[in-house]
Amino acid sequence: MSWSAVDGQGSDLAGARGSPAAALAAAPAAPRPVAVRGDDGSRLSVGQALGAGGDRVADLIDALFRNDTVDVEPLARSTPAGPSTLPVVAVTLRAAVAASDRVDRAWLAEVDRRRAECRRAVVDAGREEALEAALHVAMLVATELFDPRDDGDVDEHVASGARLWLLAGAVASALSGAEPDPFAGWAALLAAGWWPVGPSDGRLVVTRP
Numbered sequence: 001m002s003w004s005a006v007d008g009q010g011s012d013l014a015g016a017r018g019s020p021a022a023a024l025a026a027a028p029a030a031p032r033p034v035a036v037r038g039d040d041g042s043r044l045s046v047g048q049a050l051g052a053g054g055d056r057v058a059d060l061i062d063a064l065f066r067n068d069t070v071d072v073e074p075l076a077r078s079t080p081a082g083p084s085t086l087p088v089v090a091v092t093l094r095a096a097v098a099a100s101d102r103v104d105r106a107w108l109a110e111v112d113r114r115r116a117e118c119r120r121a122v123v124d125a126g127r128e129e130a131l132e133a134a135l136h137v138a139m140l141v142a143t144e145l146f147d148p149r150d151d152g153d154v155d156e157h158v159a160s161g162a163r164l165w166l167l168a169g170a171v172a173s174a175l176s177g178a179e180p181d182p183f184a185g186w187a188a189l190l191a192a193g194w195w196p197v198g199p200s201d202g203r204l205v206v207t208r209p
Contacts, residue, residue, distance in 0.1 A: 002039045003049075007031045020049035024133035030140040032065065046137060050130045053122075056174035056181075057134045061141055063191035070192040076206050078185030079198065080169060081110035086204040096207035097155045099200035100162065107199050114182050115169035121176040131175055138171045139164065146209075159195045159209040166190060 002016035005027035013034070014026040020036045024046065027034060036049045047058035073088045091099065122131045146163050148156030170187035181187075189196045189206070197205040 003036045003044075004039075006035055006037045006043075008033050008035075010037065019129065020044050021051070021129045021133040024049055025129070025136045027137070027140070030061075030137045034137065050134050050175065051127065053175040053177045054130070054134070056177075057138065057171055060170060060174055060187055060191065061138055063188070064138075064141055064145055066191070068188075068192050070188055070194075072189065072194065072206060075185040075189050076196050076204055079107070079111070079196070079204075080114055080166075080173075080182045080186055081107050082182075084199060084204050086199055086202065088206060089203045090206050090208070093155050093159060093207050093209050096195060096197050096205055097158045099203075099205040100158065100197050102200045103198040104200070111169070111198075115172065118169065118172040118176040118178055118183075121178070122172060127175070131172060134171050134175050135168055138167060142167050156209060159207070162197070163190055163195050163209075166196070 002018060003020045003023040004016045005013040005023045007013060008031065014023070014028060016039065017023040017026055023036045034046060036044050045058065046061065047055035050057055072090070076088045077084050119131065122128070142164055146160040148160055150156060166183070166186055167190055170183035170190065173181050173183040174187070186196050193208055195207050195209055197207065
């Protein structure tokens with residue numbers, strides 16, 4: 001059976017592919033609600049098309065549109081590298097970008113290690129196609145939502161890139177089914193419009209671009 005990514009009206013977004021995940025990965029856009037349709041007329045949601053862990057990814061993508069109000073401090077303390085007891089400080093975007101240059105390097109390396117570990121777990125399970133599709137759809141959505149209002153604002157571009165990097169880790173973690181999900185707290189912050197920068201100068205820095 002072949003599959004195609006479709007929009008809410010059922011219009012094909014790209015040509016047919018051999019699997020639901022491949023169809024999602026080929027979509028040039030991700031309008032709400034994007035889905036996949038088989039040539040027999042069957043229809044799968046994003047979560048169903050991605051398989052195990054797909055519903056967690058779909059929930060994260062949906063949260064990007066909701067812009068929920070969240071309790072920032074406990075979510076910020078639940079960092080992808082493990083819990084933090086540092087004081088949580090909300091700063092301006094400019095101050096956050098400056099703080100990002102002084103983020104604790106050992107902490108950052110641990111975040112990167114866990115991010116890579118989640119990706120490796122999915123790939124080792126033979127689900128690289130699902131990972132590619134999940135990242136593709138999430139990045140299509142987030143790139144538009146995180147896009148700087150001012151193309152000339154360097155600070156907004158730094159924040160956008162950092163948030164996309166964290167979101168990619170959150171997507172891989174969600175798809176891997178990791179329990180507890182190391183990226184869950186910060187994924188909630190990202191979806192609510194925050195940029196959790198990390199530990200810098202003895203503080204846990206966050207901002208809302």
